[in-house]
Amino acid sequence: MNISNQITVIGLGQMGSAIARTYVERGYHTTVWNRTPIKAAPLVDAGATVVASAADAVAASPLVIICLLDSAAVDEMLATIESSVRGKVLVNVTSGSPRQARANESWARKHGAHYVDGAIMADPSHVGTPAAMFSFSGDRDAFEAHEEALRKLGAIEYYGEDAGLAAVEFLAQVAVGYEFLIGLLHTLNLVEAEGVDVADFARRVAGTISGYAPLVNAFGTAIASGEYTPDLGPLNVQVALMDDLISHRGSRSIDTTRMREVKMLMDRRIADGYGDQGFSSLFEVLRVSASPSQRASGR
Ligand code: FVH
Numbered sequence: 001m002n003i004s005n006q007i008t009v010i011g012l013g014q015m016g017s018a019i020a021r022t023y024v025e026r027g028y029h030t031t032v033w034n035r036t037p038i039k040a041a042p043l044v045d046a047g048a049t050v051v052a053s054a055a056d057a058v059a060a061s062p063l064v065i066i067c068l069l070d071s072a073a074v075d076e077m078l079a080t081i082e083s084s085v086r087g088k089v090l091v092n093v094t095s096g097s098p099r100q101a102r103a104n105e106s107w108a109r110k111h112g113a114h115y116v117d118g119a120i121m122a123d124p125s126h127v128g129t130p131a132a133m134f135s136f137s138g139d140r141d142a143f144e145a146h147e148e149a150l151r152k153l154g155a156i157e158y159y160g161e162d163a164g165l166a167a168v169e170f171l172a173q174v175a176v177g178y179e180f181l182i183g184l185l186h187t188l189n190l191v192e193a194e195g196v197d198v199a200d201f202a203r204r205v206a207g208t209i210s211g212y213a214p215l216v217n218a219f220g221t222a223i224a225s226g227e228y229t230p231d232l233g234p235l236n237v238q239v240a241l242m243d244d245l246i247s248h249r250g251s252r253s254i255d256t257t258r259m260r261e262v263k264m265l266m267d268r269r270i271a272d273g274y275g276d277q278g279f280s281s282l283f284e285v286l287r288v289s290a291s292p293s294q295r296a297s298g299r
Helices: 014-025 037-046 054-060 071-078 098-110 140-145 147-151 165-193 198-225 235-251 257-271 279-285 292-297
Strands: 006-010 029-033 063-066 089-092 114-121 133-138 155-158
Touching: 006 014, 006 054, 014 029, 014 037, 029 037, 029 054, 071 098, 089 098, 098 114, 098 133, 098 165, 114 140, 114 165, 133 140, 133 165, 140 147, 147 155, 165 198, 165 235, 165 257, 198 279, 235 257, 235 279, 257 279
Parallel strands: 006 029, 006 063, 063 089, 089 114, 133 155
Antiparallel strands: 114 133
16 A cells, blocks of 8 residues: 555545644645635645645545535545545545445445545544544554554544444444533523522532543443443432422423433333342333334434
């Protein structure tokens, strides 16, 4: 595989521009292409080379980083580069699904290219620093061949040959964030409705949040082993508080759906005979049965 300091960046939105700028500043010969050409101007001023088409951009470097809005944009762009991708390494850091990543990997293989999928957890201003986290998966040889260049982007992690794994990690991490944050917003609503200073309460939560880290690890261990200790107390005891939590929210006109769901799951687990186990054991009652068409579509 040809390793050099030549890199192509396709897509010069906020993130793609930050990636291209990082390489220009690190001394890489950086070729760029963007659908709307004017966005290349600041990078050209900084030392990048702009070309007229995505196919020309791919032809310019052994390593091609793709950073577009979404998978539809990637599909559209890939259709224009079929003739120039043979032998190239495509690293696609556009956010997308595991299914899309695997489809891109098949497309690349069919056209003689190597595919690495990527996902970014970072603000564009953090690219090029350890605060920017990049997940990668896919062609291991291609990843390792270009690892040094990819490390210039920030903290990187490789999750394995299955091209979908970087997207799995990204979507799962984002989901954990949303699940936590929507629960926090419900609670801040309740606290405010009770006349408590929301900012003070949020500060107290921020102070205690690191205490959940050992619990997260304990959950992982319990689920992997199937041995559920009474973490947070036995469900038989925890469930006694649920009606208070639900009615408290209801009394202040805060939505109770989520808390009622927690109680319903506890009730189900207890009814199955596991009331002596802890909160982590709710893992066992979370799978809903999907229809064959839902399974086929991945939804
Ligand atoms: N920006 C961020 O904070 C987040 C951080 C986490 C990860 N995301 C993902 O990064 C991908 C790119 O995001 P972005 O911030 O660069 O997005 P935009 O600034 O909106 O730029 C979008 C670029 O995509 C080009 N584009 C859109 N559609 C097409 C198309 N059909 N064909 C070719 N290019 C297309 C667009 O071109 P133009 O509008 O300038 O012509 C921009 O270059 C994204 O997956 C985030 O989820 C960023």
